[in-house]
Amino acid sequence: MSSVPARTGRQRQRYEDNLRLVSGCIPYRWTKDNTDQMGETREIIEVLMVSSPKRDDLVFPKGGWEDDETVTEAACREALEEAGVKGILREIPLGIWEFRSKTSQDLCSVEGGCRGYMFALEVTEELETWPEQKNHARQWLNIKDAFKLSRYDWMCNALEAFLRVMAEDRKPENQDQNVELEPPSIVEDMPECQSMSPNCYKRSSTMQHHGMPPKANLLSRATREIAIHFGY
Template identity: 90%
Template sequence: MSSVPARTGRQRQRYEDNFRLVSGCIPYRWRKDKTDQMGETEEIIEVLMVSSPKRDDLVFPKGGWEDDETVTEAACREALEEAGVKGILREIPLGIWEFRSKSSQDLCSMEGGCRGYMFALEVTEELETWPEQKNRARQWLNIKEAFKLSRYDWMCNALEAFLRVMAEDRKLEKQDQDAEPSSIVVADVPECQNMSPNCYKRSSTMQHHGMPPNANLLSRATQEIAIHFGY
């Protein structure tokens, strides 16, 4: 059983402009798939979602950003508490989204508003037990499944931003096969280990994408992304 209990209560919760500040991540992994006609094994990307305790839906791990931690530490903590995973966190957020709780307004501020920072987390360790295991089940999904099961627009927008980041990483890998691309160099590992044992931070040369516009996400995905991510 995990020796680290999940945090509870709102004593240390951060607020800004009447929004409750939230931090979370899209955990992901690469999985080898079927062999193509050339005899090469293909890789597909999968993302991890967890069940909601009081609703019949799946969400990405996220929760309140508290005043004794950085936003990246909060994202790593939520991944551990809700999904039981550790990994390498890309320290530039996928975006910042403002949304309103549709299930219970007191989950966010008095007005029901949250401001959420979402990150990409490459999973390196999947724990057999974790703090919220009794209330949350985890499920690995391909990208098409994740889009279909994302209940809110902001979740779909975060997935689209995630795909752009992953596609850019693939382009960099193709451009330089003999050296690690700068976007996947692990930076500040000793500092990150001291502050948060749940993840390492990954530096990136990519610009912050911000909030993509709401649209038909699957139809707007490029052919290259569709090939890489299996939809």
């Protein structure tokens, strides 16, 4: 059972340009799938989303970035509190998005605006119980379903940036794109990770920050290479 209570209140909340600063992540894992046309098992990527209290939708774990933690520590904390997962966090954000709260009961600031930093988190541990379990049920989804259930443009943008990072990671030099790629090894990656907190590790990366993709029908714009890798 998790002994770490969820943080409440906004006494330590960070603000910038009159926007509430938010940090979150897209938790992911590699899993086996038996839908290959040749009858062979392949590996696909799944992402974790959580339910919203009092609303009929799914979101990625995220929450306020507080003044006693780094933005990456905040992302790890939110993943633990809302989704009950720990893992390896990529230190470069997938992007920074500004969005407005849709309900007056959940205002991000006086004007309802948020500036959110999103990261990719490779899940290495799922807890049986977690601090906000009563308010947030978790669900693993394939990429296609995650796009369908992402009701906001910024969530789709974050997913697309996530897929591009994953595709780049899984493409060794001189590797033919039609060959199935093996997932990165958690054991091999751990020595490269810098311990951040009991919740996760931070993986250093030389990958460029992808920033915010333009708004569009993101699923239809996904490249053929990404579609091959992630099965949609």
